[in-house]
Amino acid sequence: MRAVDLIRIKREGGKLSSEEIEFLIDGYVAGRIPDYQVAAWLMAVYYKGMNAAELATLTQSMMNSGDVYDLADIPGVKADKHSTGGVGDKVSLMLAPLAAACGAYVPMISGRGLGHTGGTLDKLEAIPGFSTNLSAARFKRQLKKVGLAMGGQTEKFVPADRKLYSLRDVTCTVESIPLISASIMSKKLAEGCDVLVLDVKTGSGAFMRKQADAETLARTMVAIGRKMGRKVSAMITDMSQPLGCAVGNANEVVESIEVLKGGGPADLVAVTRALTARMLVLGKLAKNDKDAGAQMDKAIASGAALEKFREMVETQGGDARCVDHPEKILPQAKKKKVITAPRPGYLTEFNTLNVGLGACVMGAGRAVVADKIDPGVGLWVRARVGDKITKGQPIYEVYYNDAKRFASAKTLLEDSFKISSKRARAPRLIRKSEV
Amino acid sequence: MRAVDLIRIKREGGKLSSEEIEFLIDGYVAGRIPDYQVAAWLMAVYYKGMNAAELATLTQSMMNSGDVYDLADIPGVKADKHSTGGVGDKVSLMLAPLAAACGAYVPMISGRGLGHTGGTLDKLEAIPGFSTNLSAARFKRQLKKVGLAMGGQTEKFVPADRKLYSLRDVTCTVESIPLISASIMSKKLAEGCDVLVLDVKTGSGAFMRKQADAETLARTMVAIGRKMGRKVSAMITDMSQPLGCAVGNANEVVESIEVLKGGGPADLVAVTRALTARMLVLGKLAKNDKDAGAQMDKAIASGAALEKFREMVETQGGDARCVDHPEKILPQAKKKKVITAPRPGYLTEFNTLNVGLGACVMGAGRAVVADKIDPGVGLWVRARVGDKITKGQPIYEVYYNDAKRFASAKTLLEDSFKISSKRARAPRLIRKSEV
Numbered sequence: 001m002r003a004v005d006l007i008r009i010k011r012e013g014g015k016l017s018s019e020e021i022e023f024l025i026d027g028y029v030a031g032r033i034p035d036y037q038v039a040a041w042l043m044a045v046y047y048k049g050m051n052a053a054e055l056a057t058l059t060q061s062m063m064n065s066g067d068v069y070d071l072a073d074i075p076g077v078k079a080d081k082h083s084t085g086g087v088g089d090k091v092s093l094m095l096a097p098l099a100a101a102c103g104a105y106v107p108m109i110s111g112r113g114l115g116h117t118g119g120t121l122d123k124l125e126a127i128p129g130f131s132t133n134l135s136a137a138r139f140k141r142q143l144k145k146v147g148l149a150m151g152g153q154t155e156k157f158v159p160a161d162r163k164l165y166s167l168r169d170v171t172c173t174v175e176s177i178p179l180i181s182a183s184i185m186s187k188k189l190a191e192g193c194d195v196l197v198l199d200v201k202t203g204s205g206a207f208m209r210k211q212a213d214a215e216t217l218a219r220t221m222v223a224i225g226r227k228m229g230r231k232v233s234a235m236i237t238d239m240s241q242p243l244g245c246a247v248g249n250a251n252e253v254v255e256s257i258e259v260l261k262g263g264g265p266a267d268l269v270a271v272t273r274a275l276t277a278r279m280l281v282l283g284k285l286a287k288n289d290k291d292a293g294a295q296m297d298k299a300i301a302s303g304a305a306l307e308k309f310r311e312m313v314e315t316q317g318g319d320a321r322c323v324d325h326p327e328k329i330l331p332q333a334k335k336k337k338v339i340t341a342p343r344p345g346y347l348t349e350f351n352t353l354n355v356g357l358g359a360c361v362m363g364a365g366r367a368v369v370a371d372k373i374d375p376g377v378g379l380w381v382r383a384r385v386g387d388k389i390t391k392g393q394p395i396y397e398v399y400y401n402d403a404k405r406f407a408s409a410k411t412l413l414e415d416s417f418k419i420s421s422k423r424a425r426a427p428r429l430i431r432k433s434e435v
Numbered sequence: 436m437r438a439v440d441l442i443r444i445k446r447e448g449g450k451l452s453s454e455e456i457e458f459l460i461d462g463y464v465a466g467r468i469p470d471y472q473v474a475a476w477l478m479a480v481y482y483k484g485m486n487a488a489e490l491a492t493l494t495q496s497m498m499n500s501g502d503v504y505d506l507a508d509i510p511g512v513k514a515d516k517h518s519t520g521g522v523g524d525k526v527s528l529m530l531a532p533l534a535a536a537c538g539a540y541v542p543m544i545s546g547r548g549l550g551h552t553g554g555t556l557d558k559l560e561a562i563p564g565f566s567t568n569l570s571a572a573r574f575k576r577q578l579k580k581v582g583l584a585m586g587g588q589t590e591k592f593v594p595a596d597r598k599l600y601s602l603r604d605v606t607c608t609v610e611s612i613p614l615i616s617a618s619i620m621s622k623k624l625a626e627g628c629d630v631l632v633l634d635v636k637t638g639s640g641a642f643m644r645k646q647a648d649a650e651t652l653a654r655t656m657v658a659i660g661r662k663m664g665r666k667v668s669a670m671i672t673d674m675s676q677p678l679g680c681a682v683g684n685a686n687e688v689v690e691s692i693e694v695l696k697g698g699g700p701a702d703l704v705a706v707t708r709a710l711t712a713r714m715l716v717l718g719k720l721a722k723n724d725k726d727a728g729a730q731m732d733k734a735i736a737s738g739a740a741l742e743k744f745r746e747m748v749e750t751q752g753g754d755a756r757c758v759d760h761p762e763k764i765l766p767q768a769k770k771k772k773v774i775t776a777p778r779p780g781y782l783t784e785f786n787t788l789n790v791g792l793g794a795c796v797m798g799a800g801r802a803v804v805a806d807k808i809d810p811g812v813g814l815w816v817r818a819r820v821g822d823k824i825t826k827g828q829p830i831y832e833v834y835y836n837d838a839k840r841f842a843s844a845k846t847l848l849e850d851s852f853k854i855s856s857k858r859a860r861a862p863r864l865i866r867k868s869e870v
């Protein structure tokens with residue numbers, strides 16, 4: 001078998017066999033197939049796509065390039081969620097303890113923020129002492145004991161994805177639904193979960209701006225997961241405005257704790273509950289959405305979900321007093337400015353990308369991998385699409401440490417919402433409840 | 436400027452500026468831009484193409500990556516021909532001395548055979564002692580003195596093409612009309628010719644099987660050459676059967692000498708004369724085709740063309756006695772077999788690719804660059820499409836040295852022509868006289 005012949009097949013829009021895809025991926029990871037051949041192949045895939053069978057093999061080959069967590073000796077249902085990312089999307093921080101409190105085991109391997117979206121690991125690391133650097137053994141031990149573990153990728157975790165992603169990044173082959181799908185699914189399935197719920201976001205703050213693209217991505221990932229024998233379901237949710245109010249790291253933890261205590265913004269609560277319910281139903285831990293809802297109500301009211309969160313924080317070395325006194329324990333930036341409405345009217349639209357970038361330039365995110373996060377900076381979004389707005393009404397409360405960085409953020413944030421004299425409808429939060 | 440952004444522009448079907456293309460090519464040749472980025476870019480070009488302005492810049496950047504021959508101090512018209520290659524295509528061997536005898540200067544830098552087609556250098560090297568390894572200075576000196584020089588590419592000759600071609604070969608991006616055009620034209624224009632005639636072949640023995648593709652390639656190359664200020668013209672000629680009778684190396688030299696002496700097969704003579712006439716007219720060395728024809732008649736009848744050939748052979752170190760006694764001086768394989776018609780009828784079709792491959796497996800060509808040529812092997816094609824054939828009539832006379840290799844060739848050759856009871860027309864030799 002020769003790589004050049006496999007490039008030719010894909011270039012002509014043909015289908016590669018399982019053996020051929022394995023030959024490519026195994027060869028690339030082992031260094032037998034050079035970057036330039038894989039680069040040409042990736043570009044051919046960008047144009048010609050891959051079918052379901054090819055994608056399942058690609059995902060499996062990538063998954064098998066490193067450690068695959070075997071959770072067979074944990075007796076319950078192993079369920080996880082993945083979001084394609086957005087601004088203010090802190091759902092994982094509530095969903096994992098909530099699902100665990102309802103009887104699921106949640107083995108969650110997350111990533112860091114890059115670009116305008118935040119990353120779960122960065123948010124958790126806003127908690128003093130919290131470690132996301134868990135070995136496979138420690139991860140599994142904690143999962144068994146606590147019911148949830150939230151860690152980062154170790155060096156041995158899906159190295160094919162790391163290598164392919166780096167190459168895609170410099171060869172302009174990132175924006176390919178098959179390649180995105182295989183990348184996400186190879187990592188999620190390597191965690192060893194039986195149940196996976198996908199939250200594919202769409203709107204001005206999402207990677208998939210258009211709902212049709214989000215649906216294609218969702219369908220592609222669901223097909224891969226099912227072909228690989230897992231229970232997978234996807235939901236399309238709104239990212240035309242930030243989810244919840246908090247955008248940053250420490251402040252997103254604060255808001256998550258509020259939700260776990262029964263409070264928090266309605267949109268955040270609704271998305272978190274919908275995704276958690278799907279996990280529970282899919283994992284047969286709840287009969288239906290109603291049953292799942294009742295279980296979640298109980299887990300919140302009893303404090304069981306909050307306790308799961310506390311237990312995770314403690315087990316992962318974090319200062320668990322943040323659960324009771326978030327304002328005392330979690331870092332908070334020193335300076336505050338409010339960005340207000342320049343005129344009265346209706347809030348018709350967010351440029352959510354700009355909101356994310358605004359937080360990012362203050363230090364909440366990274367432009368390049370080496371950038372350091374400032375966990376205390378961020379903003380609270382104080383208005384929603386559809387709201388009637390008076391002149392001077394706060395739109396954002398911004399917390400920052402560096403005046404120059406704030407100045408950059410201000411420009412972005414002032415250009416991140418539209419006020420019009422015409423009434424606007426609030427966007428539908430769950431754009432499609434099942435794909 | 437970043438290579439990844441230029442890949443993106445091309446990936447989306449956009450146009451690159453001159454500065455952007457120069458950045459890519461200069462960066463690649465200098466090693467600043469890695470293979471994998473160029474590989475992805477090449478694949479994007481494969482799908483999205485390049486416009487005339489992009490191609491002119493690409494060709495120019497490639498041309499300028501190494502030595503460009505400056506022939507300004509040679510007072511006459513510098514004219515050359517390029518053929519896209521075929522089976523039995525030995526036109527250069529006659530055209531160059533014929534044009535030189537009519538007053539042109541022919542600076543011909545040629546390639547070697549690879550795949551099923553022969554290469555001019557390999558044919559010339561069938562002449563004992565003949566050297567195609569001419570330094571730029573020696574090449575120019577000979578051109579000035581003799582009126583023609585036929586050499587190979589030196590290390591410093593269009594290194595961008597060598598590097599890009601090697602990469603295209605392993606990334607399956609060879610079959611791209613813009614990339615083929617830039618590759619050919621960068622080399623032809625680096626020779627310093629003012630006039631260039633392109634012979635784009637089509638049919639079963641050509642790289643462009645379909646005439647429409649041949650025409651697109653021809654138009655693309657003509658546009659590049661004209662944008663770069665040269666006089667360029669292209670002809671589409673037939674390669675649905677071998678050109679002339681000889682296929683091999685030494686035997687193609689034999690046949691070329693026959694033509695220079697006023698003999699030779701009619702099709703070979705016609706194509707050679709048409710291309711030479713185009714060069715003379717384009718270079719204003721002849722008023723029109725009729726005038727060119729008269730000049731060529733004279734050059735042949737007087738022996739002037741043959742003398743130019745002899746002079747070139749002598750100057751390049753070859754045994755010039757081959758001109759008078761080709762059968763004594765040129766190598767000839769030891770064994771001969773005849774492949775005959777298995778039934779009577781009409782010869783309707785050649786699989787000319789198989790004819791080329793048949794010669795190649797006997798040692799007339801290379802499967803890989805390292806293969807050694809056997810100059811004495813080859814075949815004479817003894818029938819043409821349209822001929823009425825009797826059973827047992829010779830189709831090929833095959834000269835070989837190795838029985839095993841002949842056996843492979845035999846299988847290919849026996850499967851390289853069709854005899855039918857239905858009459859067939861001879862193909863039109865010049866498919867399109869000007870593109």
